[in-house]
Amino acid sequence: MSEPVLAAVVVTYNRLAQLQITIERLLAEPVDHLVVVDNGSNDGSREWLWSLHDPRLTLIEPKENGGGAMGFEIGMKAAVDRFDPDWLVIMDDDARPRAGTLARFKAAVPEADAVAGAVFYPGGGLVEMNRPWVNPFASARSFWKALTGGRGGFHVSDAAYAPEAGQSAIDGASFVGLFLSRRAVELAGYPDGRLFIYGDDVLYTLSLAKRGGRTLFDPALVFDHDCAQAAPGEIWRPLWKTYYLHRNRWFVYRLAAGPVLFWPLMALMVPKWFWNARRLQGEERVIYRRLLKLALSDAWKGQRHRPHAQILALAAG
Structure with missing residues (x-):
């Protein structure tokens, strides 16, 4: 063969x-x-x-x-x-x-x-x-x-x-x-x-x-x-990555957990994601929360194609 x-x-x-x-x-x-x-x-x-x-x-x-x-x-x-x-x-x-x-x-x-x-x-x-x-x-x-x-x-x-x-x-x-x-x-x-x-x-x-x-x-x-890796709970940088990380996690959890277990899972995960903002100060905390809110909103709507330039602009403050 x-x-x-x-x-x-x-x-x-x-x-x-x-x-x-x-x-x-x-x-x-x-x-x-x-x-x-x-x-x-x-x-x-x-x-x-x-x-x-x-x-x-x-x-x-x-x-x-x-x-x-x-x-x-x-x-x-x-x-x-x-x-x-x-x-x-x-x-x-x-x-x-x-x-x-x-x-x-x-x-x-x-x-x-x-x-x-x-x-x-x-x-x-x-x-x-x-x-x-x-x-x-x-x-x-x-x-x-x-x-x-x-x-x-x-x-x-x-x-x-x-x-x-x-x-x-x-x-x-x-x-x-x-x-x-x-x-x-x-x-x-x-x-x-x-x-x-x-x-x-x-x-x-x-x-x-x-x-x-x-x-x-x-x-x-x-x-x-030959890569670097973020520690558990660490904020990924640059901050624009916040949007993709959390929006796409929603889609992953939805497929993995199925329609029944997905919602209890997200009830646990979303507060944890917002709680992570405490690791940041000042304007960075504001930007993180802004990107996270948009990620969750887009994920809820099934939006998978937001122009990257918009994400960069939001992350710039």
Whole structure:
């Protein structure tokens, strides 16, 4: 049996130093196609990409910066339409597979619709925001585990990252080191580019699970993510991120919890989000609350396409 055709999709914006490491790492792997979506970089990223002459590389330059969500939607569509690969593997510009990961995947493709790799910091340690999870609302057992175990009750354990642990079933993962089969795209379509940033990966993988897709976590497929991470409860900066973080969380919770449990859940979460404003002072507190109110209003109405320029203006005070 021949090896599957694998296309990598990377979204980038003004992170040339990170992008160079990622692209060079990917081109050293047995990837058949590499689609890079540049969201309007002005730091030399485009010029550097143009200077590359590897026939596997395709550069997509959207007319406007639609954020990571639109970048992944555009990139995945381009990869499927142009190359019809058996599998996609997607990642941010500051994330990349460790040597041998893609070869290992192609040599023994798991029997699944999607596969999430294990994501670590380059210097070691698990990247929490890339830890795969199961839907805590999917069953009484999973709900009880989340209720009694908190975040650890519905995310894969540290022990599951051991190479000898083998593959385990999950409901969702991030867009860092995520392999998607042709069937996964047929089931779930493409990410919702209107979300701009945050939650697009959660919604996509959860939608795949709800449509019958089978997703596995494979600790043998290792990726590095050279990123910073906010501590629990920390205000994400710049403050304009407040809008997308909370609006998109509403959509995530709605899909995960379903129509009955969603409202009790939000009755707990919304006061907590407003309470977080106490971490800010003066004008920043006003801006945070303004953005949060708009996020909740838009989420209530199902509004997913507010121009980013409006959000930036509101965040400017």
